[in-house]
Amino acid sequence: xxxxxxxxxxxxLLFSCQKYEVVxxxxxxxxxxxxxxTLPLNPAARAAMEGVYSLSRGNDVFGDLAAVKWSHIIQGSxxxxxxxxxxxxxxxxxxxxxxxxxxxxxxxxxxxxxxSTETGIIHLTIGAGDGAGLLLDPHPxxxxxxxxxNGLFGSGQEAPNRVITLSYIRKLNxxxxxxxxxxxxxxxxxSDLLPVxxxxxxxxxxxxxxGSTGVEVDVRYTxxxxxxxxxxxxxxxxxxxxxxxxxxxxxxxxDQLSTFVRLVxxxxxxxxxxxxxxxVYQTQLSFVWLDTKYTGSIAPVHVIQQExxxxxxxxxxxxxxxxxxxxxxxxxxxxxLPDYINTPSLCELGVTEVExxxxxxxxxxxxxxxxNELVADEHLKGRKVYVWTIDEPAFIASFINEGHFDGMLSNxxxxxxxxxxxxQ
Amino acid sequence: xxxxxxxxxxxxxxxxxxAQMATAQDTAFYAKHTAILFPYPMYKEKWRAxxxxxxxxxxxxxxxxxxxxxxxxxxxxxxxxxxNFQSDNHIMFQFLQNHLSTGLHFVAxxxxxxxxxxxxxxxxxxxxxxxxxxxxxxxxxxxxPNVSLGYKTRNDLxxxxxxxxxxxxxxxxxxxxxxxxxxxxxxxxxxxxxxLEQPFYRKRHLALAxxxxxxxxxxxxxxxxxxxxxxxxxxxxxxxxxx
Numbered sequence: 236x237x238x239x240x241x242x243x244x245x246x247x248l249l250f251s252c253q254k255y256e257v258v259x260x261x262x263x264x265x266x267x268x269x270x271x272x273t274l275p276l277n278p279a280a281r282a283a284m285e286g287v288y289s290l291s292r293g294n295d296v297f298g299d300l301a302a303v304k305w306s307h308i309i310q311g312s313x314x315x316x317x318x319x320x321x322x323x324x325x326x327x328x329x330x331x332x333x334x335x336x337x338x339x340x341x342x343x344x345x346x347x348x349x350x351s352t353e354t355g356i357i358h359l360t361i362g363a364g365d366g367a368g369l370l371l372d373p374h375p376x377x378x379x380x381x382x383x384x385n386g387l388f389g390s391g392q393e394a395p396n397r398v399i400t401l402s403y404i405r406k407l408n409x410x411x412x413x414x415x416x417x418x419x420x421x422x423x424x425x426s427d428l429l430p431v432x433x434x435x436x437x438x439x440x441x442x443x444x445x446g447s448t449g450v451e452v453d454v455r456y457t458x459x460x461x462x463x464x465x466x467x468x469x470x471x472x473x474x475x476x477x478x479x480x481x482x483x484x485x486x487x488x489x490d491q492l493s494t495f496v497r498l499v500x501x502x503x504x505x506x507x508x509x510x511x512x513x514x515v516y517q518t519q520l521s522f523v524w525l526d527t528k529y530t531g532s533i534a535p536v537h538v539i540q541q542e543x544x545x546x547x548x549x550x551x552x553x554x555x556x557x558x559x560x561x562x563x564x565x566x567x568x569x570x571x572l573p574d575y576i577n578t579p580s581l582c583e584l585g586v587t588e589v590e591x592x593x594x595x596x597x598x599x600x601x602x603x604x605x606x607n608e609l610v611a612d613e614h615l616k617g618r619k620v621y622v623w624t625i626d627e628p629a630f631i632a633s634f635i636n637e638g639h640f641d642g643m644l645s646n647x648x649x650x651x652x653x654x655x656x657x658x659q
Numbered sequence: 660x661x662x663x664x665x666x667x668x669x670x671x672x673x674x675x676x677x678a679q680m681a682t683a684q685d686t687a688f689y690a691k692h693t694a695i696l697f698p699y700p701m702y703k704e705k706w707r708a709x710x711x712x713x714x715x716x717x718x719x720x721x722x723x724x725x726x727x728x729x730x731x732x733x734x735x736x737x738x739x740x741x742x743n744f745q746s747d748n749h750i751m752f753q754f755l756q757n758h759l760s761t762g763l764h765f766v767a768x769x770x771x772x773x774x775x776x777x778x779x780x781x782x783x784x785x786x787x788x789x790x791x792x793x794x795x796x797x798x799x800x801x802x803x804p805n806v807s808l809g810y811k812t813r814n815d816l817x818x819x820x821x822x823x824x825x826x827x828x829x830x831x832x833x834x835x836x837x838x839x840x841x842x843x844x845x846x847x848x849x850x851x852x853x854x855l856e857q858p859f860y861r862k863r864h865l866a867l868a869x870x871x872x873x874x875x876x877x878x879x880x881x882x883x884x885x886x887x888x889x890x891x892x893x894x895x896x897x898x899x900x901x902x
Contacts, residue, residue: 255889351889426721467724602793604835627832629839637837 257428260345260356260392268343268358273334280340281305281316281333283375284361284382286406287657288320293388293399297346298324301401302656306443309517317444318342320401321653325350326628328649329357329388330444335371338363346388349647352428358395359386366403379404407656415522415642416651418447419624420466421510423646425473425499432498433474434464436505439513439520446652449522450514451559451623451644454507454536455529461489462507462536466528474499485529507536511543515554522642524581524598524621526559533558533568537578544579557581557595566592581621586613594618598644601625605638614639626650693864695901696854697809697817698776700766701739708736709866711899713751715879718891722883729753729879733899743767747780756786758878760803774809774819782825784878797832797881801825801847817856824849827876848874848890856901864901870894 263269288301301320308315320329331344342359361367366382369375382403387395420433422442431437434453442450453466463484467473470480470487476497480487487496492504505513507525514520525536540556547554557579560566566588569575575592582594586609589597596619599606610620621642625631628650634643635654643651695709715729731753738746743766751758762780769775785798805823812818825847831840852870859865872893 424723426723469724471724473719473723600792602788602795602834604794604833604837606835627839629841630832630834630837633837633839 255352255428257347257352257354257430258391259430260354260389262343262345262356264356264394265341265343265358267336268334268341270336273336273341276316276333276335276340277371277373279373279375280335280370281318283370283377284318284340284366284403286377286382286403287408288382288384288401289404290322291400291402293397296324296388296397297322297327297399300653300657302407302446302653303401304407304446304652304656306446307519308440308443317344319444319446319649319652321446321649321656323653323657325353326647326650328445328653329359331357331359335367338367338371340367340370342384342386349423349427349649353390355388355390355393356395357386357388357399359384359399359401361385377403408658409655413641414655415449415619415621416447416648416655417449417451417522417524417621417623417642417644418442418445418648419451419644419646421450421452421464422447422648427646430500432500432502434466434505435498435500435502436509436513437500437502439510440517442648443518443520445648447520447648449520449524449555449642451524451526452507452510453526453528455484456531456535457484457489457492458486459488459490460535462529462539463489463492464505464507464510470496475504476501507539508543511539511546511556515543515547515550515552521552521554523554523556524559524644525556527561527565527568530564531568533565533572537572540579555579555595559598560584560588560592560594583623589613589618590616596621596642598623601630601634605634605640607637607639610639628654693858693862693901694817694856694866695735695737695899696807696821696852696866696868697811697819697856698764698766698774698807699809700742700768700774701737701745702742705739706736708734708902709899710734710902711866711897713895713897715872715877715893715895717880717883718893721891722880731879733897735899747778749780749782753879755788756784756879756881758782758784760801762803762805772811774811776807776809777805779804784881786878786881788882793882794835795833795882797830799830799878800828801878802828802844815858817854819854819856821852821854822849823852825874830876832881845875847876848872850874854897859900866897866899866901868897868899870897 285304301322303320305318318331318333326349329346331342333342340361346357347354361384384401386399388397388399389395422438423429425433431441452464454462455465465484469483478496514523544556560569560582580594581596581598582589583598597613598621601622613620619641622640623644626646631650632654645651711733713731713733731751734750736748745764747762747764749760760780760782762778764776764778766776780803782801788795803823803825807819807821809819826844827847828844829842850870850872852868854868856866873890875890877893
C-alpha cells in the first residue's frame with residue numbers, strides 16, 4: 236500500500252510541477268531567405284497585400300480565414316517591418332519579416348497559438364506567377380484570387396514540413412483608424428508566455444506585431460516619485476527575476492529598482508517617460524491608457540501626459556494619451572487637477588462620473604454586456620466607449636459583431652485584430 | 660462516438676473482473692460501514708451522507724497577486740442500489756456558483772484490506788455574478804469517469820486514493836445580453852486525491868481529502884479568467900463530517 240500511495244503522490248507532484256513555457260524557434264536557418272541577393276519590399280507591395288485570405292491548406296491548424304497586416308517600428312535609423320497573419324482558430328498568428336528574391340516574395344518567421352504553448356517556424360512564398368509580379372508593380376492593383384501565399388510550417392524547432400496555402404479574397408473590412416485595438420499591460424501578461432515582459436519597453440515595441448493600435452500600461456510611483464510601469468502591488472517572482480528586494484514597489488527609489496531589479500525577461504522596469512518615448516518615437520501606436528495603480532496625486536503623471544501629447548504633435552503624430560480612472564479614489568484625485576475638465580481621461584466608473592469630469596472615453600467592464608443604448612448615448616455626447624478586458628475569443632467576436640464600441644482592451648490583441656478585420 | 664466511450668468499456672470489464680474476485684470475500688464484509696470516500700460496498704445501509712467544506716487555491720500565475728482561497732460547502736450522499744452498486748451524489752455550493760453531480764459506482768472488496776470502486780459521474784455547474792460591474796452568468800456539464808482504491812488499516816483508519824478524469828461536455832456564458840456557448844466535448848484534465856477517514860467523536864467519523872486538480876477549466880474559477888489550453892494545477896483540501 237505504501238508503494239501505491241507513493242506512486243500516486245508522485246503522480247500528483249509530477250502534474251503539479253508541470254512547467255509551461257514557449258521556446259521561441261530560431262528563424263535564422265532558411266538559406267533562401269538569407270540569400271545576399273534578397274531585397275527589401277517596397278511600401279506599395281506591403282500595403283497592397285494586406286487583406287483577408289482564405290486558407291485551403293493548413294486550415295485544420297489555423298482555421299479558414301486570416302487577416303494579414305503589416306506593422307513597423309523604428310530602431311535608431313532603421314525601420315523594421317513585420318507582416319502578421321491573424322487566424323480564427325485558437326488565437327493563432329504568424330509574424331514574419333519579408334523580402335523579395337528574383338521576382339518572388341519570401342516571408343520568414345514563426346507562428347504561435349496564444350491559448351497554448353504551440354509554436355514553430357513558418358516559411359511563406361508568393362511566387363512570381365502567384366501575385367508577386369502584381370505586388371512588385373509600382374502601382375499594384377489586387378483583386379480576389381490574385382495572390383496565393385504558399386508555405387510550410389513546423390512544430391517547435393523542427394524544419395517546416397506541413398503545408399499552408401492562403402488566397403487573397405478581399406481588403407481588410409474596416410478602417411483600422413476607426414477602432415482601437417488596445418493591448419493590456421502593453422501587450423500581454425506574463426502568464427501569456429510571450430518572449431518579452433509585460434509593462435516593458437520591449438513589449439511596447441513588440442505589440443504592433445500582435446495587431447495592437449494602442450496600449451494600456453500600469454503606472455506607479457517609486458519612493459522618490461518617479462512614475463514607472465509595474466502592475467502588482469509588490470515585487471514578486473511573477474513579474475521580476477530574483478533580486479532580494481521584496482514588498483511594495485513604492486518602498487524603493489528608482490535608482491534601487493533600476494540597479495537591482497529586472498523583469499522576468501531581463502528588461503529594466505521602465506519609467507513612464509521611457510515608455511512614452513517608445514510609443515511616440517518608435518511605433519505607430521495611437522493610443523495610450525495610463526492605468527492609475529497608485530494612490531496619491533495624479534499631477535506628476537498629468538505633466539508627463541501633456542508633455543508627450545505635445546511631443547507627438549510636434550512630429551506630426553496624434554497619440555491619444557489618457558489617464559485611466561479605475562476607482563473612486565483615483566477619480567477624486569483627478570478632480571484635484573486644476574484643469575481636469577480639459578485633461579484627456581478614460582473613466583471606468585458610471586456615465587455620471589464620466590460626464591462629471593468630461594472624460595474622453597467611457598470604459599465599462601465587458602461583464603456588463605454590450606450596453607448598446609448607453610454606448611449610443613455617449614456617442615451622441617461626442618464620447619468614445621472602450622470595453623475591457625476581453626480574452627474569451629467567442630466574446631471578442633460577439634462584442635465586435637453585436638456591440639458599437641470604439642475600442643477594446645485584451646491580452647490577446649491578435650484575436651481582436653482577426654475578428655475586427657475579417658468581420659463583414 | 661464520444662472519446663471516452665472506449666475507456667468506459669475497459670473500466671466496465673475491469674469492474675466485472677473485480678466482482679468475480681470479490682464474490683468469495685463478500686460474506687466477511689456484511690456490516691455497516693461509516694465512510695463516504697472509502698469504496699465500501701453498502702450491504703446493510705441504504706444511505707450514507709457527509710457534510711463539510713473544501714478550500715481551493717487559485718493559481719498564482721493566472722490570478723496573480725490575488726491569490727484566492729475559495730471555500731466551498733460540500734454535501735455528499737450515497738444511495739445503495741445493490742450490494743455492489745451505489746449512486747454517488749455530490750453538491751458543492753458557494754451560492755454564487757454551485758456544482759451538482761450524480762453517478763453510478765461499482766464498489767467491491769478485493770480482500771480483507773483492499774477495496775475498489777469504479778464509476779462515472781455527470782456534473783452540472785452554474786454561476787451568477789450580478790454585482791457592481793458584473794452582469795454575468797455561466798453554466799456547463801462535465802463527465803467524470805473515476806476509480807478508487809481503498810486500504811483499511813487494522814486500527815480503523817481508512818485510506819483511499821482516487822483517480823478521476825473529466826470531460827467538458829458543454830459550456831455557456833452570458834455577459835449582459837451577450838451569450839456564447841460551446842457544445843464541443845473535450846478532455847479537461849485529471850484529479851488525483853488521497854483521503855483519510857477515521858473515528859472522530861461519539862461515533863462520528865471525519866473525512867479529510869487532499870486533491871491535486873490539473874484542469875484546463877475549473878468551474879470555480881469561471882468568473883475570474885478565460886479557459887486556456889494550458890492545464891492549471893489547483894490544490895484542494897476537503898474536510899467532511901460523516902453523518
